[in-house]
Amino acid sequence: MRQKSRHYAKIQTVEKAKKDIPASAVTTDIYGIIGTVRLVAGMYLIVITKKKKVGDLFGHAIWKATDVDLISYKKTMLHLTDIQMQDNKTLLSMINNVLSTDGFYFSPTYDLTHTLQRLANTSPEFQEMSLLERADQRFVWNGYFLREFSAQPELHRFACPVVHGFIVVHSCSVNGKYFNWILISRRSCFRAGVRYYIRGIDSEGHAANFVETEQIVQYSGSKASFVQTRGSIPFFWSQRPNLRYKPKPQISKTVNHMDGFQRHFDSQIISYGKQVVLNLVNQKGSEKPLEQAFSKMVSSMNNGMVRYIAFDFHKECSHMRWDRLQILVDQVAPLQDEFGYFLVDADGTVLSQQEGTFRSNCMDCLDRTNVIQSLLARRSLQAQLQRMGVLHVGQKIEEQEKFEKIYKNSWADNADACAKQYAGTGALKTDYTRTGKRTWWGLLMDGWNSLIRYYRNNFSDGFRQDSIDLFLGNYAVEEGDSTSSLHVQKDWKFLALPIIMVVAFSMCIICLLMAGETWTETLAYVLFWGTASIGTGFIILYNGKDFVDSPKLVQKEKMD
Known part of the structure; x- marks a missing residue:
């Protein structure tokens, strides 16, 4: 598709609009339309201008968006005041901040938002729908930008649902038999945000950092998949950054946790069947209350569809005893066998379905969680490859050196991608x-x-959170308005106290290097400036929340 002249403030197909296109119009090749967004300067069209092929999935090309362009509908910005120009520039940088985060994937012909099992259980009418109409909205990160396209059926074929997360496609060989191995992680756009600012669940039961991870095998026409999920501990809690290395988690005392908790697991059961919760947080220290509350809430549900298993990851694996992870794998093995996996043969006959999923979490649902998920996925893959005839009886995946390297690196890359998107680092x-x-x-x-992570969580994540809220439509901009939320004035402490601390610390060092006439005089100066430096540091730490980079566009209360 080619984009029309910027003079037009509406979207039409070329077939309908070609009579109105002036000869002077400039056209540009694009690879997908992410949608439209309204900023202070007016409407912008967001398009994919560069892409990288990830691989083929069942004959469909899967692409990663590597560069985008925001095309203004307005020919000039002369109608804006200086403040409006600056606000518009800031908002543009926010949109670009999200789009520059690695991990946006799309396919013009394949529905990346659904698992194999969900697609297999749909009607013929569903299969005939456009990708925009039938996509699982949990995983369409540009859903807000595609509203205008959704309202015009003739534009559906140009709209490009984009998922955020991680996708890798590998052609592999074991015992001379070639198969495709695929790993897909889909990050939910509901309650999306950054570490520390977005924790727990919202009133609808959507969990922070919720990710659906699907491992797929394709061999000789047969297809198999195994699905797991991860997500923040599903009740109302927060962990606001405050300059401390690890802020203390706070469980809300003013809300009914069970309403959102029940909604979360009702949704999980509808989407995935039975649930086994693997809670990997510490069972002592600041994480202990979260583990206790989670266990108590699952028990109070009195629901045979949800089973809770707590595994203190750090305690069990202390002193580099990572072999002890096998304790958890062996403990849940009967449940994993009960859940099974999805398998369909070359004729399209469904041979087995996955009857439940493991919902894993630690504090961030990143590091510990990914390790456990990779171990459970390997166990499922072992069974799938044996049933398909790729592995001989008695053979282990771990013994297939070449494939094992691909497997481990891919899961590690998956961990890095999800971590960068939520926490800001690998x-x-x-x-x-x-x-x-x-x-x-x-x-x-x-x-x-x-x-x-410490630096970014305290000094740059407010901007990242604002960027995500703007991107997902949690904050809407009116054309021509000044975005007053962006002009929050910092308290005097924000500038004065750090300057005082730096000056006091510098004077302390100078006094040490340039000793006075007597040691008592030197000691007095050092004690004075040292006390001033340390005292100011304690005051800054005590008022830590005033010094971190907080979100400006959406009020904090709305994120709890």
Whole structure:
């Protein structure tokens, strides 16, 4: 499709509009339309201008969007004031901030938002619907931008539902038999956001950082899949950044947790069947109350469809004893066998269906969670490949050195992608996922990533959260208006206290380097400036929430 001249403020197909296109119109090749968004300057059309092929899925090309363009409907910005120009520039940077985050995928011909099992259980009428109409809205990240397209059926074929997460397609060989192995992680756009600012659930039961991960095998016409989910602990809790390395989680005392909790699991059961909750948080310290509350709520549901299993990941694997993860895998093995997996033969006959899923979580639903999911997925894959005849009886995936390397690296890449999208850095513990061993180098890299997370969570995630809220339509902009939320004035403490602390600390160092006439005089100066420096630091830490980069567009109360 080619984009028309910017002079027009409406969308039409070329067939209908070609009589009105002036000869001077400039056309550009694009690979997909993400949608339209209204900012201070007016409407913008968002298009994909560069793409990278991920692979083929059942004969359909899967692409990653690598570059986009926002095309203004207005020919000039002369109608804007200086403040409006600056606001519009900021809002544009927010949209680009989200779109520049790695992990947006699309296909012009295949529905990436649904699992194989969901697609197999649909009607012929569903199969005839456009991708826009039939997409699972949980995973359409540009759903807000496609509203105008949804209202015009003739434009549906141009609309491009985009998923966010991770997709990899590998052609593999074991025992001389070739098969395709695919890993797809779909991040939900409901209650989406960044680590610390978006935790728990909302009133509709949508969990923060909810991800549906599907592992697919295609061999000789047969197709199999195994689905798992991850998501924040599903009740109302928060963990606001406050300059401390690990803010203390707070469980809300003013809401009825069970309403949202019940809605969450009702939705899970409808979508995935029986649920086994794998809670990997610490069972001591600041995480202990969350584990206790989660266990109590599952028990109070009195629902045979949900089973709760707590596994203190850090305690069990302390002192580099990562082999102890097998304890959990063995514990849930009977339940995994009961759930099974989806399998359809070359003739399209469904041989088995997955009757339930594992819902895994840690605090962030990133690092610990991904390790456990990769182990459960391997166990399912072992059974699938044996049933398909790729593996001989008694053969183990771990023994297939070439494929095992592909498998481990792909799951580690999946961890990195989901972590960057939520926490701002690559995942922790990926040395184990990639190699099967915990290493000192891996510990060092985890420390480095933790430091980067600390900085971003405290000093740049407010902007990232605003960007996501704008992108998903949680905050709407009116054309021509000044976005007053962007002009929040910082309290005097924000500038004064850091300056005082830096000056005091500098003077303390100077006094140490340039000693006075007597040691008592030097000590007095050092104690004075040192006390001023430390005291100011404590005041800053005590008022930590005033110094972090907080979201401006959506009020904090609406995110709890």
